[in-house]
Amino acid sequence: MNFKIPHLPFWVWTLGGALTILAFNIAITLRAEYGFHLEKIEENVKEWRSLPIQYAGASACIDCHQDIYTVWAKSNHIIVSCENCHGPARAHLENRARLTGNTSRELCELCHAKLVSRPSDFPQVDVKKHGGQSECITCHNQHISRP
Ligand code: HEC
Ligand code: HEC
Numbered sequence: 001m002n003f004k005i006p007h008l009p010f011w012v013w014t015l016g017g018a019l020t021i022l023a024f025n026i027a028i029t030l031r032a033e034y035g036f037h038l039e040k041i042e043e044n045v046k047e048w049r050s051l052p053i054q055y056a057g058a059s060a061c062i063d064c065h066q067d068i069y070t071v072w073a074k075s076n077h078i079i080v081s082c083e084n085c086h087g088p089a090r091a092h093l094e095n096r097a098r099l100t101g102n103t104s105r106e107l108c109e110l111c112h113a114k115l116v117s118r119p120s121d122f123p124q125v126d127v128k129k130h131g132g133q134s135e136c137i138t139c140h141n142q143h144i145s146r147p
C-alpha cells in the first residue's frame with residue numbers, strides 16, 4: 001500500500017501542531033498534580049494513610065509463641081511468614097482476636113502444586129494424586145514443613 005501525505009492547507013497543519021503541543025502540556029500539568037490516579041496526590045496519600053494497619057510481621061509473634069517461632073525459623077518455611085497462613089494478626093496482638101490456621105489443601109497447593117513454570121528443584125507434588133484427599137497437615141507439620 002502506498003501511503004501519501006494528504007495535501008491539506010498550511011493552516012490545518014499549523015492548528016493541528018498547536019493542538020498537539022497544547023494537549024501534551026495539559027497532560028504534563030495534570031500528571032504533575034494528579035499522578036496516575038484520578039485524585040490529587042495529597043488526597044491519595046491521605047486515603048492510603050487512613051487505612052488501618054492489619055499486619056504485624058513475624059517478629060511480633062516471638063514473645064508469646066516462642067516454641068512455634070523457633071521451629072519455624074529453623075525450617076524451610078521461614079520464608080513463608082506466619083500471617084501468610086494465619087491472616088492479618090494485628091487485631092490478635094491488640095485485643096486477642098482469634099486467629100485461625102488455614103488448614104485447606106488449597107493454601108498449600110498455591111505454592112506446591114506441580115507447575116511446569118516452577119523451578120524443578122522447588123518441592124512440588126501432583127495434588128490430584130498426592131496424599132489422597134486429606135488435608136496436607138494430617139501428614140505434614142505446617143511449621144516444620146517436613147513430613
Ligand atoms: C501477647 C501475646 C501474643 C502475641 C504477641 C501473639 N499471640 Fe497468638 N496467641 C496468644 C494466646 C494467649 C493464644 C491462645 C488464645 C486462646 O487459646 O484463646 C494465641 C493463639 C494463637 C493462634 C491459635 C488460634 C487462636 O486464635 O486461638 C494462632 C494461629 C496465633 N496465636 C498466631 C499468632 C501470630 C501469627 C502472631 C504474630 C503475628 C501471634 N499469634 C502473636 C498470644 C499471643
Ligand atoms: C505454611 C503455613 C503456616 C505458617 C507459615 C505458619 N503457620 Fe501456624 N498453623 C498453620 C496451620 C495450618 C495450623 C493448624 C490450625 C488448625 O489445626 O486449626 C497452625 C497452627 C498454629 C497455632 C495453634 C496451634 C498450635 O500448633 O499450637 C499457632 C499458635 C500458630 N500456628 C502460630 C504460628 C506462628 C507464630 C507462625 C510464624 C512463626 C506460624 N504459625 C506460621 C499454618 C502455618
Ligand code: HEC
Nearest residue numbers: 076080107108110111122123136137140142144145146147
Ligand atoms: C507461600 C508459599 C508456601 C505455602 C503457602 C506453603 N509452602 Fe511449603 N514450602 C515453601 C517454600 C519456599 C519451601 C522451601 C523450598 C525449598 O527448600 O526450596 C517449602 C517447603 C515445603 C516442603 C518440603 C520439605 C521442606 O521442609 O523443605 C513441604 C513438605 C511443604 N513445604 C509443605 C507445605 C504444606 C503442608 C503447606 C500448607 C500448610 C505449605 N507447605 C504451604 C513455600 C510454601
Ligand code: HEC
Nearest residue numbers: 105108109112123124125127130131134135136138139147
Ligand atoms: C497421607 C499423607 C500425606 C498427605 C495428606 C500429604 N502428604 Fe505430602 N508427603 C507425604 C510423604 C510421606 C512425603 C515424602 C515422600 C514423598 O516424597 O512422597 C511427602 C512429600 C511432600 C513434598 C516434598 C516433595 C519433594 O519433592 O521433596 C511436598 C512439597 C508435599 N509432600 C506437599 C504436600 C501437599 C501440598 C499436600 C496437600 C495438598 C500434601 N503433601 C499432603 C505425605 C503426605
